Amino acid sequence: MNLESIQAAEKKLLLNTYERNPYLFTTGKGVYLQDENGDQYLDLLSGIGCSALGYGHPALEDAIIEQTKKLLHTSNLFFHEGTAELALRLTEISGLDRVYLCNSGTEAWEAAMKLARAHALKLREAGRTIGTKFIALEHSFHGRTMGSVSTTHKAKYREPFAPLIPSVDFVPFNDVAALRAAFSNEHCAILLETVQGEGGIHPVSPEFLTAARELCDSTGALLIADEIQCGIGRTGKWFAYQHYGILPDVTTIAKPIAGGVPMGAMLCTEAAASAFTPGMHGTTFGGNPLACAAAIAVLDIIKRDDILAHVAEVGAYFIDRLRTLAQSQPAIKEVRGLGLMIGVELNDATLAGNIARELMERRIIINRTSDTVLRFLPPYILERKHVDIAVDALSQLLSLHESNNTAVLAGGITHG
Numbered sequence: 001m002n003l004e005s006i007q008a009a010e011k012k013l014l015l016n017t018y019e020r021n022p023y024l025f026t027t028g029k030g031v032y033l034q035d036e037n038g039d040q041y042l043d044l045l046s047g048i049g050c051s052a053l054g055y056g057h058p059a060l061e062d063a064i065i066e067q068t069k070k071l072l073h074t075s076n077l078f079f080h081e082g083t084a085e086l087a088l089r090l091t092e093i094s095g096l097d098r099v100y101l102c103n104s105g106t107e108a109w110e111a112a113m114k115l116a117r118a119h120a121l122k123l124r125e126a127g128r129t130i131g132t133k134f135i136a137l138e139h140s141f142h143g144r145t146m147g148s149v150s151t152t153h154k155a156k157y158r159e160p161f162a163p164l165i166p167s168v169d170f171v172p173f174n175d176v177a178a179l180r181a182a183f184s185n186e187h188c189a190i191l192l193e194t195v196q197g198e199g200g201i202h203p204v205s206p207e208f209l210t211a212a213r214e215l216c217d218s219t220g221a222l223l224i225a226d227e228i229q230c231g232i233g234r235t236g237k238w239f240a241y242q243h244y245g246i247l248p249d250v251t252t253i254a255k256p257i258a259g260g261v262p263m264g265a266m267l268c269t270e271a272a273a274s275a276f277t278p279g280m281h282g283t284t285f286g287g288n289p290l291a292c293a294a295a296i297a298v299l300d301i302i303k304r305d306d307i308l309a310h311v312a313e314v315g316a317y318f319i320d321r322l323r324t325l326a327q328s329q330p331a332i333k334e335v336r337g338l339g340l341m342i343g344v345e346l347n348d349a350t351l352a353g354n355i356a357r358e359l360m361e362r363r364i365i366i367n368r369t370s371d372t373v374l375r376f377l378p379p380y381i382l383e384r385k386h387v388d389i390a391v392d393a394l395s396q397l398l399s400l401h402e403s404n405n406t407a408v409l410a411g412g413i414t415h416g
């Protein structure tokens with residue numbers, strides 16, 4: 001099937017949940033995707049942060065192929081070789097004690113929310129005063145299930161599905177005073193993305209994270225850091241919270257963990273983990289042999305090739321080049337980022353939409369989030385030469401729009 005026939009069939013057969021761009025990718029190598037006509041696209045989005053090692057990485061491919069030949073799935077009724085190996089690695093890099101494996105970010109988040117409720121119940125049974133409410137942040141995105149979407153801020157994602165979980169209090173992002181005012185022993189957890197992704201690439205401030213940690217410690221509530229987008233190397237450290245020197249009680253990961261094979265995980269302290277007993281939570285596919293083999297390979301490759309240092313270095317170069325561009329481009333409001341999680345906020349939503357589309361037409365893949373923010377989540381193997389291609393293209397496009405605007409303005413003045 002070609003692009004046109006796939007588009008026609010999907011329009012008829014699939015639920016109308018995605019607005020896909022009209023491109024059909026059939027293969028990929030390194031940081032490039034290739035479409036049905038053989039054209040190459042520089043991918044600065046990596047499947048929304050998942051294809052961390054790019055495409056066709058030999059060691060990852062080998063690990064997946066080897067596992068495919070051995071065993072794809074057995075269920076959580078039995079042991080297999082991958083889960084303990086993966087959990088060993090995840091606990092070592094995170095500083096947390098225990099791991100729950102699942103299949104997606106939303107599922108990991110759902111597990112974290114349930115753990116917070118179960119943990120609070122355990123504390124209540126031990127005579128402590130702690131409630132069942134959650135604190136979440138404005139502009140947060142935690143996923144789409146009924147639980148996850150209850151803690152996701154955007155009205156568009158929430159309102160059609162009301163009534164949601166009623167006990168979620170939203171606090172303005174990075175507003176320490178508001179957090180202190182809102183928090184009480186009615187809350188079982190403070191929920192936050194260490195770096196907000198869909199909300200427009202906003203790192204939480206050290207003051208806010210410190211206050212959240214202190215407040216949770218004061219009542220026994222859990223501090224839960226969603227690192228589904230910012231974790232597993234994306235910011236140049238294994239976890240974004242490691243930039244702050246603050247350990248959450250729980251963190252959730254997904255996107256890059258298995259390099260494009262669907263997987264999620266919730267990691268937590270021993271104390272939090274003890275709230276779950278057999279039967280309280282589970283999933284059929286979670287932590288299956290294929291996903292575990294892929295995740296082990298991803299973590300081992302990142303470690304072996306010192307990829308965290310590379311992400312930090314090339315990310316700093318990228319941000320630096322964008323900030324230099326911002327000085328000469330009034331359309332850029334702000335450049336934000338950590339490692340290879342980068343947002344360029346423009347002053348105008350229409351312009352941001354046009355630039356994202358025009359970059360795509362120039363075979364550079366990015367996306368727009370939060371209306372005005374150009375989002376870059378490239379594969380970790382990105383090199384400086386790719387950054388140069390992207391920033392030069394962005395610079396050209398912004399200049400083109402700037403001169404068009406000036407022409408319109410000049411025309412207006414002449415005719416006025």
Ligand SMILES: Cc1ncc(COP(=O)(O)O)c(C=O)c1O
Binds near residue numbers: 144
């Ligand atoms: C911070 C964050 N949390 C949760 C999710 C949901 O993850 P998934 O789409 O894998 O269910 C996402 C997805 O974009 C995310 O960025």
